[in-house]
Amino acid sequence: MLSGMLTITQALYDQIVAHAREDHPDEACGVVAGPVGEGRPERFIPMLNAARSPTFYEFDSGDLLKLYREMDDRDEEPVIVYHSHTATEAYPSRTDITYANEPGAHYVLVSTADADGAGEFQFRSYRIVEGEVTEEEVEVVQAY
Amino acid sequence: MAIEVRIPTILRTYTDGEKAVQGSGDTLAELFTDLDSRHSGIEARIVDEGKLRRFVNVYLNDEDVRFLDGISTKLADGDSVTILPAVAGGSV
Numbered sequence: 001m002l003s004g005m006l007t008i009t010q011a012l013y014d015q016i017v018a019h020a021r022e023d024h025p026d027e028a029c030g031v032v033a034g035p036v037g038e039g040r041p042e043r044f045i046p047m048l049n050a051a052r053s054p055t056f057y058e059f060d061s062g063d064l065l066k067l068y069r070e071m072d073d074r075d076e077e078p079v080i081v082y083h084s085h086t087a088t089e090a091y092p093s094r095t096d097i098t099y100a101n102e103p104g105a106h107y108v109l110v111s112t113a114d115a116d117g118a119g120e121f122q123f124r125s126y127r128i129v130e131g132e133v134t135e136e137e138v139e140v141v142q143a144y
Numbered sequence: 145m146a147i148e149v150r151i152p153t154i155l156r157t158y159t160d161g162e163k164a165v166q167g168s169g170d171t172l173a174e175l176f177t178d179l180d181s182r183h184s185g186i187e188a189r190i191v192d193e194g195k196l197r198r199f200v201n202v203y204l205n206d207e208d209v210r211f212l213d214g215i216s217t218k219l220a221d222g223d224s225v226t227i228l229p230a231v232a233g234g235s236v
Contacts (some may be wrong), residue, residue: 027234048229056234061201063206064228066153077153085235096233099199102156 004136005108006080006125008032008041013140015044016123019111020084023049024031027057027084028110033071034079043095048104056095057083082108089113090122092133100128106136134142147175148217150226160187167225172202173215177227190227191215199230 020028029049032041050060059067064075071077081102085093086134090109092100101108111122127134145168151159159165169175173191179186190200195215202209203226207233209217219225 019207026174028232029231035167049233051234053234054231058230058232061203061210061230064201065203065206065208068226068228081231083233084186093233093235095236099230101152101229101231103154111227 002135002137003078004127004134005139006041006136007106007139007141007144010140010142011144012041012044013123015046016080016082016108017110017123020044020082020112020121023084024051024112025054025086027054027086029057029059029081029083031067031078032080032082033074033076036077038074039079043076066142078102078105080108081105082110084110084112086112089123092126092128097128097131103127103129109138145169145217145221147221149223150224151173152228154229155186155189156181158189165212169216169219171213171219172196172204172209172217174224175219176215177184199232201228201230202226203228 027049030046033043033045034040046057047063049057051058090111106124107128109124125136125138147167148164149167150164167175167176169177175192176187196202204217205224
């Protein structure tokens with residue numbers, strides 16, 4: 001039984017999965033921004049993984065500043081922070097939990113672990129607040 | 145000497161929810177000590193053993209201070225400092 005829910009459009013869902021798949025075997029990362037306080041993901045913003053690593057991701061620091069300034073100017077916030085795991089399941093690692101600094105965001109994890117077999121991608125969503133991980137349901141809709 | 149400091153969401157518990165606060169100091173280290181005198185606890189979230197924490201980004205105007213002088217970076221009146229936690233993680 002999961003508490004909470006992420007509601008996301010099919011188009012955004014597909015964009016996140018496509019990005020994860022493109023960057024495989026490196027981890028892909030990004031944000032979906034939305035209007036402050038509405039909890040509705042709207043604007044897909046793929047980010048460069050400055051670490052270019054199969055086991056780690058980090059937004060480039062210059063890109064990070066630009067991203068937050070832009071969201072601020074547009075009265076947006078990061079509704080979703082997503083990244084991929086390329087060899088393990090779509091569950092937050094200890095590192096993910098340690099560096100989760102957006103208590104208001106949905107942390108989406110996509111696993112591309114079986115990308116070679118082009119199998120089903122795992123797409124899961126969590127809240128990570130003060131080290132506490134809570135998985136939530138994902139509802140995919142055609143439009144909000 | 146007034147420096148504007150932009151505070152990320154996660155640290156606004158120290159600033160009564162304020163997105164930006166004023167501080168003073170000739171260097172970043174002094175600025176964070178000054179901030180801590182009014183927003184107790186905030187310095188330890190940014191600085192550890194005299195250095196900037198690895199996963200906290202600090203910008204002077206538009207520049208990541210890691211490319212300047214780190215925590216010793218000099219400040220001037222009217223500068224703007226932005227604090228942003230890194231967005232990072234991994235599978236291990």
